[in-house]
Amino acid sequence: MRLKSEERRDFLRGVVDMGSNGIRFSVSDLSPSTARILPTLHVYRFDVSLYEAQFDPDTGTRIPIPSFVTESVIAAFLRFQIICKDLGVPENRIRVIATEATRTAINSSEFLNAIETATGLRVEMLEKEEEGRIGALGIASGFSDIEGLAMDLGGGSAQITWLISQSGNIRLSPKGSISFPYGAAALTRKLAELKEGKSKDEADQALAEFRHEMKANFFKAYNDLRLPHELVERARKKGGFPLYLSGGGFRGWGYLLLYVNQVHGRHYPISIINGFSADKSQFENVDVLKDIARTSRQIFRVSDRRRAQVPAVAFLVNVLAESLPHGIKEAHFCQGGVREGVLFQELLPSKRRLDPLEVVTARFAPPSADALHNLLLATIPSPSKTGARRFPESINSHVLRAYVQVLYVHATMSKESSSTAALYSTSTGLMSSTHGVSHSDRARLALLLEERYHGELPPREVDFKFSLRALLTAEEIWWTTYLGKVGILLGRMYPAGVIDEMKPRVVLSSEWANHLGKKKNKHGLELTLSIQKVKRDPTRMKEALEDHVGIIEKVGKRKNWIGGEDGWGMAVHVKVVEEDIL
Known part of the structure; x- marks a missing residue:
């Protein structure tokens, strides 16, 4: 839920980090829905080394922070206060934190007093x-x-x-x-x-x-x-x-x-x-x-x-x-x-435990995100009895939830740009500035989304895709390809992202299977698409789904395995059955 501007003011925070090599001014928004990723509204680094300023350039001896440095720092503070006012940050929500260089300065007290006198801001000195x-x-x-x-x-x-x-x-x-x-x-x-x-x-x-x-x-x-x-x-x-x-x-x-x-x-x-x-x-x-x-x-x-x-x-x-x-x-x-530590300290454990990818993608979630997420999970078999065959834990539930929540974001783009935009979305696109996401998770989600748009790329983008793949294992890459193709099916079955759970169009299930392929000697995965049995169905749902079955089954062809025919992969068989699912 979007907050009104006057309500949002209470969640705005101005933080000044007075470090040894620079002073960082920032304004962040800790509104409840996105607080976990510490959204930044403004950030600026004032390039002054308070550490180097305390040494005479000719003799190298320790000296007090010079007055001209103090004056330039105060000027930067005053400019930041103007920005805070423009953005609506309450004066009592601005914190100034000083660390080692300020703490050990010969004239530390005078320096801090000068800042407070000129700006009204009290500097908090952190102990070691x-x-x-x-x-x-x-x-x-x-x-x-x-x-x-x-x-x-x-x-x-x-x-x-x-x-x-x-x-x-x-x-x-x-x-x-x-x-x-x-x-x-x-x-x-x-x-x-x-x-x-x-x-x-x-x-x-x-x-x-x-x-x-x-x-x-x-x-x-x-x-x-x-x-x-x-x-x-x-x-x-x-x-x-x-x-x-x-x-x-x-x-x-x-x-x-x-x-x-x-x-x-x-x-x-x-x-x-x-x-x-x-x-x-x-x-x-x-x-x-x-x-x-x-x-x-x-x-x-x-x-x-x-x-x-x-x-x-x-x-x-x-x-x-x-x-x-x-x-x-x-x-x-x-x-x-x-x-970030000062801001993160404010959050309750219930907010801290939220996953950044899920938080940043929540605003894009389709109306039936939970139901779509359940359908996606249904296409992943449970671990086998011996545990020898199982879905990789590295593609975690947070990545899959984020995938579902942005499943439709690039759908309105042209075929020439949707795959490319999806591929770059986690590194330079709409999720690139999200705080708290590992590079491997960025790669997993990007590859899932790119495959959801058929995995078609112009030649200049192919190298980028392969460089993302290089961050993952062959097994992970295969599964992102498979689930990406499942995303195509979900998008076609539910183009509005809306599922009437009382009248589902399809029920999905999956299991590990043996004896797949032409020679019946392959281990693999069997995906079942169950649709409501209807006499003389005017929508021809079964025929429509069968037309798309090949997209998923191609992932299981040996030539499409990761690393070639001797690489990582498994056979995939998809069947469409009519039965009473209501």
């Missing part, structure tokens, strides 16, 4: 442990369910904790988080100081001693955080901890990895940092990443400042990998930070 906790909540906002180690790498500091988020309930270390003075900017400066005025041997010795100190601090933090036994056991069995990473320093590292995958690798298809994942070998490949950062002319979303910090981030990644018992299994990059 609270900064890490809010950052961890920001990370949790970017995923449905997660468990692993969470790290935030800002300009002046780095925080680490463990995080378990399940069904909207979030558990963190009882210690909160542990903070280190190893921010990307701070570490860059520290490494330069260790080398300055020293011979190569002396510099190497100083770096080795500092590395030893960092390793000891990380290992102590690991013990102090009191990780749950199940988290440690899972890391031991699966080859390391999943890392969930936020903060500008890690995002720069993530964008560098994206660049490598897109330019030097497999043409990675999605350029959204939230939900991007890298395995251990990629994440820890510091020498290659440093070389690319040094030699590449331009890297998407990696500024010159971030590029200069790459060696320091590489140093931290290398030390971290050596310090953690059981190592690192994979790294997941997050857009969430202080801003």
